[in-house]
Amino acid sequence: MMTLKKLFLALSFLLLVLTGCSHERKSPLAAYAPAMKPAFEAELAGLAYMPRYDVTLNISPDQGWLQGKALVTYQHSAPGEWHSLYFRLYPNLKRYGGSLNVLDTEVDGNPVIAVYEADRSALRVPLAAPLPSGKRVSVYFSYTLRWPQNRPGYTEFGESQDITMLPEAYPMLAVPEPNTEGDPQWHLDMPANWGDVLFSESSLYQVTATLPADMVVATGGAEITRTVSGPSATWRWVSGPSREFTLIMSPHFITATEEAYGTEVTSYFLPEDESVGSRLAGYAAAVLRVYSDHLVPYPFRHYSIVEAPLTFHGMEYPGMNAMGIGLYRGYRSGLEFLTVHEIGHQWWYNMVGNDQINHPWLDEGLTEFNTVLYYEAIYGKAAAERLVRRRWMAPYENLKSRGLDATLEQPTTAYTRANYETLAYAKGALFFHALREKLGPGKYDRALRAYLDRYRWKIATPSGLLKAIADSTGYDPKPLYDKWVLGR
Ligand SMILES: [Zn+2]
Numbered sequence: 001m002m003t004l005k006k007l008f009l010a011l012s013f014l015l016l017v018l019t020g021c022s023h024e025r026k027s028p029l030a031a032y033a034p035a036m037k038p039a040f041e042a043e044l045a046g047l048a049y050m051p052r053y054d055v056t057l058n059i060s061p062d063q064g065w066l067q068g069k070a071l072v073t074y075q076h077s078a079p080g081e082w083h084s085l086y087f088r089l090y091p092n093l094k095r096y097g098g099s100l101n102v103l104d105t106e107v108d109g110n111p112v113i114a115v116y117e118a119d120r121s122a123l124r125v126p127l128a129a130p131l132p133s134g135k136r137v138s139v140y141f142s143y144t145l146r147w148p149q150n151r152p153g154y155t156e157f158g159e160s161q162d163i164t165m166l167p168e169a170y171p172m173l174a175v176p177e178p179n180t181e182g183d184p185q186w187h188l189d190m191p192a193n194w195g196d197v198l199f200s201e202s203s204l205y206q207v208t209a210t211l212p213a214d215m216v217v218a219t220g221g222a223e224i225t226r227t228v229s230g231p232s233a234t235w236r237w238v239s240g241p242s243r244e245f246t247l248i249m250s251p252h253f254i255t256a257t258e259e260a261y262g263t264e265v266t267s268y269f270l271p272e273d274e275s276v277g278s279r280l281a282g283y284a285a286a287v288l289r290v291y292s293d294h295l296v297p298y299p300f301r302h303y304s305i306v307e308a309p310l311t312f313h314g315m316e317y318p319g320m321n322a323m324g325i326g327l328y329r330g331y332r333s334g335l336e337f338l339t340v341h342e343i344g345h346q347w348w349y350n351m352v353g354n355d356q357i358n359h360p361w362l363d364e365g366l367t368e369f370n371t372v373l374y375y376e377a378i379y380g381k382a383a384a385e386r387l388v389r390r391r392w393m394a395p396y397e398n399l400k401s402r403g404l405d406a407t408l409e410q411p412t413t414a415y416t417r418a419n420y421e422t423l424a425y426a427k428g429a430l431f432f433h434a435l436r437e438k439l440g441p442g443k444y445d446r447a448l449r450a451y452l453d454r455y456r457w458k459i460a461t462p463s464g465l466l467k468a469i470a471d472s473t474g475y476d477p478k479p480l481y482d483k484w485v486l487g488r
Contacts, residue, residue, distance in 0.1 A: 032204050035222040035240040035319075037262050040299040047241060047457070049075050051203040055170050059211045061249065064149040064159060070170045073138045078178035081130040085137070086176075086186035088200075090168040091145055092120040095193055096157035098147045102171065106140040118188045123171060141171050153311060154324075160309035161325065163270075167246040167317065168198065175199050175355075175459070189357040194420045195412035196356040198244060202457040205239040209247065216253035218268045218306040220246065220319025240300050241457045242318035243350055248306045260285035261292055263300060269307040273328040276335065280305050280323065283336055287343040290377045291370070294445050295347055296452050303346075305339070314338045316345030337391070340371045352455040359462055360415075361408035361485065365428020368392070370448075372433075388433055392426040399423070408485045409462065431484035435469070435477055443473045 029044040036044065052073045059066040076082055091098030105114040107127055115124045131137055147166070148158035157165055176184035191197040205221060213233040221237035239245055250270070256278040258265040265285045269277025284305045288298045300319050308315070310324035312331045321342040327335045344367035354362045369392075375384040399405060399422045406419060408428055415423060436444040450472030451465055462485065469477045 029204070031206060032238050032240060034224060035238050035300055035302070037297075037299055037301050039262075039297070040240070043299070044240075047202075047204065049077055050241060050457070051075070051173055051201060053170065053203055053205045053207075053245065055205065055207045055245065057169070057207070057209040057247075059166075059209055059247075061159070061164050061212065061215065065144060065146045066166075066169065068141075068143050068145060068170055070141045070143070071138060072141075072171070072173060073136060074173060075136050076131050076133055078176060078184060079133055080179055080181045080183070081132050082127065082183050083130055084127055084183065085125045085139060086117075086174040086188065087123045087125060087139075087141075087171040088168075088174050088188070089116075089121055089123055089171055090197060091147065091157060093191070093197060094119075095191065095197065096147075097151075098145060098157055100143055100145045100169075100171070102141055102143045104140075104142045108138055109140075118190065121190065122174060122186075122188045143171065145169055151309070153309075154313065155309040156315065162252055163248065163250045163307070163309050165246075165248055165308060165322070168244050169247070170245075172200055172244065173203070175201055187355065187357075189411070190413075191357055192412040192415070192420075194415070194417050195360050195424070199355050199357055200243045200353070201459070202241040202243055202350075202353065205242055205245040206236070207239075207245055207247075208234060208236045210234045211249070212251070214251050215249050216251065216255075216268065217247055217249040218253070218266070218304045218320060219248075220300075220302070220304060220317050222300075222302050239319065241350075243353055244318060246317040246320060248308055248320070248322060253307075256281045258282055258285035260288040260303070261297065263288060263298055263303050265303050265305070267305050269328065270325075273307060273325075276328040276332070277307065280335070280339060283339045284321075284343060286378065287340050287374055288346075290374045291344065291347060293377075294370075294373045295448055296351075296456075298346060303343075305343075314342040316342050316349050318350040319346070321345070337371065337387075340374045341367055344368075344370050347452065351457065352452055353457075353459045354461065355459070357413075358411045359409065360412045360420075361424040361428035361431075362460065362462055362465065364424045365408070365432055366448075368425045369429035369432035369436075372436075388429075392429045392433070395422045396426045396430060399426075405488050407488045427484065431480060434480050434484060438477075438480065439473055439475060443475070447472050 033041045054071040056069045057066050089100045091100040105112050112126055151160040175187040178184050187199050213228050219237050221239040224236045227234045252270050253268045254271055256267045258281040265281050267277050267281035292298050304320040306322050308322035312326040313324045315322045348363040348366040372384040375387050404419050447469040451468040454468050466477050
């Protein structure tokens with residue numbers, strides 16, 4: 001018979017063993033779990049291959065600058081031995097008008113001399129020793145970043161109307177195009193003045209930012225802590241798989257929240273735009289539900305939709321979308337459609353990535369056309385058909401009649417400001433419309449789910465899309481592709 005004391009000792013020992021085990025089992029990826037819905041936390045265990053960013057920012061919004069530190073851990077999983085890594089410094093693009101200045105660079109703790117390339121929008125980091133396939137490397141940067149302030153009109157980077165936009169405010173790994181041997185071809189394309197700038201791999205983020213305590217900060221991550229110390233506060237966020245980490249802030253933001261299948265939806269807006277700002281939280285929750293039903297569930301615990309100095313435009317970020325101030329105040333008829341479009345990018349951009357410079361129609365066409373899933377679900381079939389005619393068929397027919405038709409399979413730089421949206425968005429949407437007409441709604445959803453499954457957190461290509469459709473439905477989409485995407 002066991003004495004009470006022995007029983008206590010045995011239980012204590014058992015407890016020690018159990019907690020010891022669970023401690024050992026705790027993977028470094030567990031740090032990102034708060035960003036994921038409980039049903040998707042387990043997915044993190046399979047994402048150890050992803051780049052990890054640990055970014056610390058000391059931000060002075062009034063001065064328009066920050067001091068940053070970024071530790072980037074990269075696993076080289078392609079073939080061949082590499083001699084350098086390339087990073088993009090997007091703030092240095094003329095289009096952004098910022099200035100990211102790298103002060104120190106270290107590789108695995110040893111100082112190296114990094115070299116600016118591509119008009120300072122890229123940085124080559126030499127590796128002290130060749131990096132064999134399968135090995136990890138960590139690169140540390142300290143840097144300063146300045147951004148334009150008081151900008152009039154459309155501001156995708158910097159401060160305008162008391163709102164500060166900080167996308168890609170740190171050195172970001174460029175995307176390698178693997179070679180069978182030796183160094184890869186790194187994507188260092190310069191974007192056009194229209195279309196998106198970013199091409200990146202899904203990564204995991206931990207971001208710490210110190211700011212004035214009265215600032216309201218929106219991100220696509222999960223806030224872990226906020227510590228106020230005198231006039232400043234330090235925030236800490238983590239993300240799930242994300243192609244970037246963006247901060248949008250204003251001392252004036254107020255918020256409204258909704259819930260969608262376990263995701264907390266937060267709308268951030270200026271006080272004078274409260275009625276539209278609260279309405280957006282409702283639209284966003286509805287869109288997340290409809291797309292989760294048709295495609296695959298939105299996996300994150302948080303989603304933010306944020307008023308931003310983007311005139312009548314919207315912009316996608318992982319776990320977050322920005323909506324132009326003009327949409328809250330003037331062009332309200334476009335508000336709901338643009339909300340549906342932008343949120344679609346959580347699937348076609350963040351979940352399934354693609355080269356947005358060289359195949360811009362791939363995510364834009366899908367994002368644009370899949371808005372019919374929402375319009376059918378909320379307003380019925382006739383409303384969705386009206387959308388197809390008015391939003392895509394009519395503008396495309398008009399463009400064609402003016403002799404401006406062109407192939408979709410070209411880089412954004414080969415489009416013009418005049419034809420970009422009608423081609424990449426409207427004609428792109430019409431390709432997916434033709435595909436859905438051919439397959440029927442059920443098979444169409446199945447094809448998209450196959451595509452999502454194959455390229456989840458990866459980078460898709462047009463040929464990958466065609467193969468996913470053919471493999472999952474038995475229908476070869478090549479003739480439709482030749483007509484709508486390659487044709488002119
Ligand atoms: Zn878009």
